Amino acid sequence: MQSTHLREHNLSAVLRALQTAPSPASRAGLATLTQLTKPTVSKLVEELIGAGLVTEGEPIAAGAGRPMVPLRPAAGTLLAIGLEIAADHISCLGIDLTGAELARRTTYHRVAEGTAEDALALAAQLVHEVREEAPELPVVGVTAAIPGRLCPEDGRILSAPGLDWADVPVISRLQELLAPADWPVGAQNDNRLSVLTEIDRRPGESFLYVRGSTGVGGAVVLDGAVLEGAHGWAGEFGHTVVAPDGRQCRCGRRGCLEAYISYLSLVRQAGLSDEVRIEDLVEELARSSSRAEVIGVIGRSLGLAIANALNVLDLSTVVLSGYLAPIAEEITPVVQETVDRHALAAEAGPVAIERADALADPALHGAARAARQPVFDAPGSWIEKER
Amino acid sequence: MQSTHLREHNLSAVLRALQTAPSPASRAGLATLTQLTKPTVSKLVEELIGAGLVTEGEPIAAGAGRPMVPLRPAAGTLLAIGLEIAADHISCLGIDLTGAELARRTTYHRVAEGTAEDALALAAQLVHEVREEAPELPVVGVTAAIPGRLCPEDGRILSAPGLDWADVPVISRLQELLAPADWPVGAQNDNRLSVLTEIDRRPGESFLYVRGSTGVGGAVVLDGAVLEGAHGWAGEFGHTVVAPDGRQCRCGRRGCLEAYISYLSLVRQAGLSDEVRIEDLVEELARSSSRAEVIGVIGRSLGLAIANALNVLDLSTVVLSGYLAPIAEEITPVVQETVDRHALAAEAGPVAIERADALADPALHGAARAARQPVFDAPGSWIEKER
Known part of the structure; x- marks a missing residue:
């Protein structure tokens, strides 16, 4: 047992090192990166090849x-599938081990106007379509990004107000809809992905991540890891109170912050149609x-909520994402002024308010990456299974 | 080098195991607790004895x-000194390795009415008095608990409004006042201690710790460790905004929460004399x-601030300390009602609002324990130094 565990640990260390190395590494380079001996690395590399x-x-x-032989994760040898179920669309993305996009499908569908079953059937259909673009590849798994809170025990959706969902067993229902395929299926909050x-x-x-979407959510990242919290809900930033006894939130x-600055509340406040695209x-x-x-x-509502979070967390970087990213430059002066006024951390120097990477569909990409993760975490089990 | 490091690591593992074991352990018991071999444990134990x-x-x-020979940390063989500089008193406590109190002094002194130098000279005097109660013991060090924020680089006090201190180099000044003794001197925020x-x-x-005192502070504890944050200020709970554009805070x-529920603000709001004891x-x-x-x-101000913190941290336990502990039973229903109304975590089950241990002077005890900690972290260096 011990040696199986050790082998898995070492295979994972080598594969992760190749993933994160800024340029392709040699076997000798991998030995340095992983602090394993060269003969061990060579043996592990042969197995991974x-x-x-x-x-x-x-x-x-x-x-x-x-001569040095450069090594890299192999392209096009497996398929990891991400799903995103958002208020007005369902998307599906297939990537390989390198993160390269192999297939993508999007359907515009107002999820809240139909049943959860409608949406999940559509999602399963998209998964099949993506899978058909690469029918020869083994599938690692499917992960769905959902704008809601999950039950920490069984992963069912407790509530996703933007979808008008409550108590939806996404994982088990997707498994049924995807049968006879028995790919591992997971679900996670869209912001965490x-x-x-x-x-x-x-x-x-370490940073505070704030994402404006149909709701407002986020994540707390400490030393490169997402803070989980007791129920996997840490960073649920949208329900910070910015106005005691203030406006009614749909929760x-x-x-709540969300009652002031979510897409849905902004649209309603302005009397706009909710046909307006979030962009x-x-x-x-x-x-x-x-x-x-x-x-x-x-800017002011957001700044106050951010300042309160920073006073508890003592972070010095905030990353704005979702619909907040394209307007980050405009709102930053107002956010910054409010944060500087209320956050203690500002006394030690300016809090950096930055915009997230412009990557479209970060939740969808995150979902595909989460589906792919088991190969990096336990390459030995993956190899065993596919043998 | 490697073996010195390993020896230190193992000595520390053995000593910590004896500290945390619920009852005295034998050498065989220590081997199980530390996952070291019995011969290694025996050798380390002889050295510690x-x-x-x-x-x-x-x-x-x-x-x-x-027969089994029970082992425990030795009583009365060293002296670790804690100091607390509070708004209306300065205390000094000497403990041994077991945490037993060897000596204690308290002077009532309104720190804000004198200079920082006055207070530090009094503090140094108390340290000497405590030391004279156990003149034969080697001193591990002195740690001061200060109700303020410390500079993360050099440990000077940036601001301690309750003491009316700004930019006070506590560590270097205490070192000078304690010379020719060259004991290690440290300082830390009182809530963190x-x-x-x-x-x-x-x-x-994991829990949120909230302490009501002349100010209001706290700490975030994740899996048994205090969250540091970028500047060591995480958990500075008192400056969470509970009323946008509300009452002026002394910061x-x-x-800020502190403007509503700190000792000082409550006394002022009620037109009471600040001679009223915090108890x-x-x-x-x-x-x-x-x-x-x-x-x-x-209860309402505190509940709102706690709910906001919980929405970011997703913790399910809150511990009330300081002047809040003795009134915990009374305020809990109000705090709980506000927390349940605003914290997402409440959806997963009740957030536990608990009172801290009734131990008097937790900051002073924490300071003494922090002064003692190097012996647990690096027993080998301590033994070397005292040889």
Whole structure:
């Protein structure tokens, strides 16, 4: 048992090192990166090559010594599938071990207007379509990004107000809809999946991640890891109170940040149609009142909620994502002014308010990456299963 | 180098195991607890006994086998000194390796009415008096608990509003005042030291610690460790905004929790003399207005700030300390009602609002324990130094 465990640990260390190395590494380079001996690394690499998880590039001359053979994760040898079920669309993305996109499908569908079953059937259909684009590849699994809170025990959706869902067993229902395939199926909150791209961009860093969408959510990242919390709900930033006894939030509470700055609340406040696309939100709001006023409302509410979170967490970086990213430059002065006024951390130097990577569909990408993760965590089990 | 490091690591593992074991352990028991071999443990134990850090008890008959010799940290063989500089008193406590109190001094002194130099000279005087009660023991160090924020680089006090201190180099000044003794001197925020007792009571748990005092502070504990944050200020709970554009706080901001429920603000709101002792606060407040009203104000402000913190952290336990502990039973219904109304975590089950251990002077005890900690972290270095 011990040696199986050790082998798995070492295979994972080698594969992760190849994933995160800024350029392809040689066997000797991997030995340095993983602190394993060269013979051990060579043996592990042969196994990973044999299983199609690693490929060798063209040898590169290396001075007087033997040429260096660059190694990298293998492209196109497996399929990991991400799903995103959002208020107005369902998307599906297939990636390989390198993160390259193999197939993608999107259906525009107002989830709240139909049943959860409708949406899940559509989602399963998209998964089949993506799978058919690469029918020869083994599937690692399917992970669904859901804008709601999951039950920490069984992963069913407790509530997803933007979808008008309560108590939906997404995982088991998707498993049934995808049968006879018995791929591992998972589900996770969309914000917790979105943040994965930012964690890659900022390895080892600590930051508060705030994502504006149909709701407002986020994640707390400490030293490169997402803070879980007691129920996997840490960073549920949208229900911070910014106005005691304030506006009614669709979660049933009063004065939540989300009641002021979510897509849905902004649209309703401005009397706009909810046909307005989220990308066009601020533009459309500016037509109905003054743009500066809209920016002011968003910036002040957000700034107060951020300051309160920073006073508890003592972080010095905030990353704005979702619909907040494209307007980050405009809202930052207002957010910054409010944060500087209320956050203790500001006394030690300015809190950095930054915009997230412009990557479209971060939740969808995060879901595909989460589906792929077991191969990096336990390559030995994956190899065993596919043998 | 490697083997010195390993020896230190193992000595520390053995000493910590003896500290945390619920009852005295034998050498065989230590081997199980530390996952070291029995011969290694025996060698390490001999070294710790030789250095006066561990003592053997009377052998206990153990069935048919050899009698078991119980081991425990040695009492009375070293002195660790804690200081607390509070708004109205300065205290000094000397403990040994077992945590037993060897000496204690308290001077009532209104720190804000004198200079920082006055207070530090008094503190140094108390340290000398405590030291004279055990002049034969080697001193591990002195740690001061200060109700303020420390500079993360050099440990000077950036601001301690309750003491009316700004930019006070406590560590270097205490070192000068204690010369020619060259004991290691440290300083830490009083709330971060107070929480140490609770961490011992709740090993490995996660909780939000809230301490009401002249100010309001706290700490975030994740899996048994205090969250540091970027500047060591995580858990500075008192400056969470509970009323946007609300009451002026002595920190210069508006609407902070501290402006509503700290000792100082409650005394001022009620027009009481600040001669009222903090233990008598709620009693005195009740005389000037109705007790239920006072409890209501404290409970609602506190509940809102706690709910906001929980929404970011997703913790399910809150521990009330300081002047909040003795009134915990009374305020809990109001706090609980507000927390349940605003914290998402409440959807998963009730958030536990608990009172801290009734230990008097938790900051002072925490300071002494922090001064003692190097012996547990690096017993080998301590033995080397004292040889």
